[in-house]
Amino acid sequence: MNFTITQNDNYTLVSIESEKLGGVISPELKAKFVELNGQGIKNIVLDLSNARYCDSSGLSAILVGNRLCKNAQGTFVICGLNDLVQKLCSISQLDSVLNITPTKQEAIDFIIMDEVGRDLETD
16 A cells, blocks of 8 residues: 555544655545545544655645545644645645645644634533
């Protein structure tokens, strides 16, 4: 498999294991996001630390994950972007749409804070 899944209490961590997030991995990743969504998972951290390259199909998979989490009133955060992937997100203006953090721990903290905020809004 080109990625690993780690379930946690408040979020699920999806770590890309391949150096290229593209045409081979993207359909598999989209299917996994749909599967996780169907299981009631609403908060996902996508760790791209190992990815050195991302193409349009990779961006499409990321957007699917973001949309599914948003529709489930959850949070989708990507982290560990190298300069090339960060630049691609910036050029495509996805940095204004996506939650992006430098590190995995910051992504986890982001989700926890979002959860606290949602809990306060419902009280």
